[in-house]
Amino acid sequence: MKKIRKSGKSLNRGRRVKKRASGLRSVDKKRFVKNRRIIDVETGNRSDAIVIPEYYQLVFSDIHDVHGNKIYKKYVLDSKSFRRRAICSSKELIVGKDFNQQYEALQNILSELEDEMKSVIKGHSVFFWLHLYRRIAPCLSNDLGANTSEAVTVNVRQQVEQAIKKFGSLSSQDDYALSSEIDFDLILGGLLSQLYKRIFKKDVVSFFERELKVSRQLVLTDFSIDDVFNIYYVEGLSYQYWYISAKMRSLGKGVVLSVSGLGDVNEERTKKQERLILDFDRRNEEDNIQLGIASNVGTYTASNLKEVNSPHEMIAVAYINSFRYTAKDLGLDDLPKEFSPNYIPWFINANDFYKSHSYLSQKFFKKFGFGLLELLQFAGFLSNYIMSDDPRRKLVNESMGLNYYSKFQRGYCVLSHSAEEIKSSILKYYNDLKISGCVQESELESQIDAIFEHVFLNEDKQKNIGVWSRGPQYVLIGIEKGFLCDSSSWHFLIQNMFYGLRHYDPKSIKGHEFESALADILKDNHFDVVMNSFVIRKEDIKREIDVAVRIQDNLYLFECKASERPLNFDIGNPKTISSRIMDFKNKLEQAESLKEFVLENKIGNNYDLSWAESINYFVVSPFTEWVWDTSPDLWTECKRFPRLMSVHGAIKYLTSEKSKLVS
Incomplete structure (x- = not known):
């Protein structure tokens, strides 16, 4: 596309x-x-x-x-x-x-x-x-x-x-x-x-x-x-x-x-509050899902629609077309150019998502009774089933055309098949791929009943649905003689699937996962990542650099903060916001102290940063974060970018810096 x-x-x-x-x-x-x-x-x-x-x-x-x-x-x-x-x-x-x-x-x-x-x-x-x-x-x-x-x-x-x-x-x-x-x-x-x-x-x-x-x-x-x-x-x-x-x-x-x-209700905002809120809203709107998805635990997965021979890995998500993109914008050449569908396609790479979150597998299975790998495999197979009525057909690399028009336009489709027919087709495709070595072996066959039930909406589950939280989500809704399959539900179902896990990361693996994800995304955007999860040593002192980028003779240090963001952040819970501000204050101080250490020690036992004429520091979160003050230590010199930024914000800032320095 x-x-x-x-x-x-x-x-x-x-x-x-x-x-x-x-x-x-x-x-x-x-x-x-x-x-x-x-x-x-x-x-x-x-x-x-x-x-x-x-x-x-x-x-x-x-x-x-x-x-x-x-x-x-x-x-x-x-x-x-x-x-x-x-x-x-x-x-x-x-x-x-x-x-x-x-x-x-x-x-x-x-x-x-x-x-x-x-x-x-x-x-x-x-x-x-x-x-x-x-x-x-x-x-x-x-x-x-x-x-x-x-x-x-x-x-x-x-x-x-x-x-x-x-x-x-x-x-x-x-x-x-x-x-x-x-x-x-x-x-x-x-x-x-x-x-x-x-x-x-x-x-x-x-x-x-x-x-x-x-x-x-x-x-x-x-x-x-x-x-x-x-x-x-x-x-x-x-x-x-x-x-x-x-x-x-x-x-x-x-x-x-x-x-x-x-x-x-009138808001009596001060000028400072007005600026900060407008800036937060702007950044939040810019941080769209096309770049990637941040799960509720704070691990980030890039939205990777690449040339693959494994269409079962691509979970097709219907996303509301509020910008009114047309068929021409979407590259759907066999449809009228000005046709504007109500939903547009977005994809989650199930394999990439699993790799980013595999450290949660044991806790996930203990809580839900089925595996994370198996759920994501099921999602990929069912997603293809929804789009093609046959999971063995390739979704990616095909012309979306009529298939898109007839099924993606509404964000859902209706399958006049029984649950057993759907599960049987998915398992047949899975077994075909397993024989050819094209899919990771799993316990999907023994767990498919439990997974199917997990994504299926019934009356007992209705009472737990939250309106403002947009969760839990269910992809399958029973109708007479079949199912309504809601592709738009994959987004929040996958994003929020880890709510309720406790003590799931005792070895702090997710921090390194986020660091690697940020480094890979910056490399994909043609930035020179010179360090990633690297411990620098100066005599007996050690400091870790999460991600470091070089643009000419300028060094940019990015400290990564992969922390859960409670759901009630979205409705402004005062305790949640206050606690989050304190966490990021501490992280920013840590990032600033790293900058000062590197300034004073440009050459160490295992590194040489003597080329760096200027050093800048930032904290990156998987989410759009609230920046609580206009003080200079929270903003870059141009005041357009906060030092506390999202992945998308980091890309925009570095792009701006590269453009300014190269010109």
Whole structure:
């Protein structure tokens, strides 16, 4: 695949609709009778006779055209009113002087918003809501609030989907059916046939009906216009949920809060706080998953989509296309250039991830009852199974084209296979590879039942799902006669799979793993790494250099800090932030003392750094970290880069330095 290019057109937020819910666009109903070659995106089938829309498109477009004002009311006005009422009822607690009381009051409002989402979502199945929600484009109405950026969009949508998986029904499966087994007049609660009969001739309606029968796709049945209103209402509530969590993050960073008469929470930021928060948000948005993934224990794995002969190692992850990349940007040459899918592909190399985390294998098995290697192998095999319906087909190095269009567009696919059929196909592929020596031998065969159960969502597991934490995640959701396989769930499932492990790293292996990962990434980005996990000696004094980079006569020392970051960091837990600041203060002091040691001792028993005319020091974390002050010792001379940086930040800084020095 080509490298993704940002399209100015796709990034233009001005295109978002203010006075009606942005998402499904109006559809020109007449264009569907043109004689041209097209693709049915649900099935991947081609037709040379007539353009076939996805079954829901005309109905949803009509609902948006006719009921735009009602959608806007539910989406923007009603969700905002609910949040404001909740704030007003807790106003005295939020503006009180007790810091912990303020935080708890805001946390209680999150619970109220969850309960309101639950009241809507519980009326339908998990499949119903995911099917509906993933057909609404991932962008937010600007009227929801001051920040509707791409990063916020991703956050809001992930929260909606966690709420759907937590509160949607798994026992009731009567609100959808196979198009081949349902009367045409019952699809979308009858709205489909009513609209088609109104705008098309009888022979065209008959054609659509026959095509739907043949396609055997899952369609919504127990459906009404209110369901469209409600899914927008839930997304609006999720935005308000994000709004409250953003205030909690600011509170955790020491910002004073006040409440307006309407029920809005105002942040009384100092100039210093404003600069620091804006900088943190910028760095956080830049640290996207395309570079790599930091697991919750702090070990980093680069996103390595390389030429491989082992497609089973590549776990295909569907990631929300909030930037609205087009088919042209994605290099999908056999699709319309301006087609903008709701999800874009991202890959985790299962083998690389296992190598980075193999030190956890024993503790992992003890906690879960199956192996880390086996889980990652299963993920790779199932990922390929999801994309191809046959794990023996190669996913990487094939044209994504129609396969992408029909399956990746929604971030999930439906498999009309039993659990035993899926497991049997995976094990057959595994055994074929084992015989040819193309896969590491494991206990996958004896553990596959337990692993399958681990990634499968059932009613007992729903109560443990967290909305703001985006965990736990489940890839498989049972539906009638098969499974919904959610490729987007791999991201958080793999990233957070080690939560709950205790005393898992007594030999401090993960620190060296992170050092090696950083060194390899910097080398891949064409930087001269002169030392990596190297102990320098000057007489009887020893100091360890994690990673050292040379640019001309300048030495850059990087101390690596691979520490767990608790989940509640994402909602600004004051104790977590305070503890993390203390840890990084100590690490920065250690890095500065290393710099001073090298300055005074450029030549030692086993090293010669006499060429270094200048020496700079930094601390690198797998995560985007909060930098708590603007004091010079926390920032580089240009003040654009903090000395506490992420992997992506280190690359950006060194790139800037190289450009400045070479020019």
